[in-house]
Amino acid sequence: MIEPLAEHTPVLPEEVVRLLAPQPGEVVVDATVGAGGHACLLADAIGAGGVLYGLDVDSEALEIAAGRLAQCACRVSLHRCNFAGLGLILRESGVLGVDIILADLGVSSMQLANRQRGFSFSSEGLLDMRMDDRLETRACDLVNSLSEQQLADVIYKHSQERFSRRISKWICSARREGRITTTAQLVEVVCKALRVNPRSRRSKIHPATRTFQALRIAVNDELAALGKLLEQAPQYLNPGGRLGIISFHSLEDGMVKHDFRRRKDEELYEVLTKRPVIADQGERVANPRSRSAKLRVARRIARL
């Protein structure tokens, strides 16, 4: 049964438009088009003479984005692909340079709210976590097949969970009783490993937050994809072109910060955000997803 979709509210909308400064007639890539929220804002600014390329791995997201972007005056070209393949898509489309690239990383509210997708520890569903349902490996496949050491490494590497070894040990012992296939089963095992009651609010975050984040990043190979996007971006940005990345955890933000710093040293980028831009109090209250969002923007200043 398909559940009703949650609305996705774009984070930092004013800051994205202010810092990326889209101009009439420009060419924009929204590398994570999602529900099309940021894309619509950028599309309105580039107007009838502009072109917007929207990428997403999730076919449901692309359907929603297509519906919303149909109202926009600019030319819109949507592609079901991973932004790790940005260069290929642009070359196939005959595009040599673009003026703006935006990536708003991670999952959308629609993906989180759809319990069949298995992203959320707060609703029961199959432990899937694939943003792209063409991928072969789901979170439950990792949880049931990796060795105790591999699982501990996956959890630690993608979330810095302090108790990764203990969690992995408990998962491996639980799966000897039968496969772990649902989000609720995983939450139960993690809570037992950490000796916490999931309903007691001793810490600000749910005890399974880091384990879920780690598995999601591993299933979707998110850090490798971000690395490839950062690597390719300067090749495709026109001089003066802007690259904006919105990240939601320190691993991603660290990658973006270091990449921008390296390109600045190579005299390829001017960094427009000395510190990451974060949501103000009003947005944090209105849109809880924005609380961990960090936006960094760089401008291309030279040819490669």
Ligand SMILES: C[S@@+](CC[C@H](N)C(=O)[O-])C[C@H]1O[C@@H](n2cnc3c(N)ncnc32)[C@H](O)[C@@H]1O
């Ligand atoms: C936070 S949402 C983007 C929301 C969008 N900015 C909006 O305003 O509606 C992230 C989207 O990026 C997609 N995504 C995540 N990683 C991706 C990747 N490596 N390549 C392409 N799409 C990706 C997800 O499927 C999801 O739809």
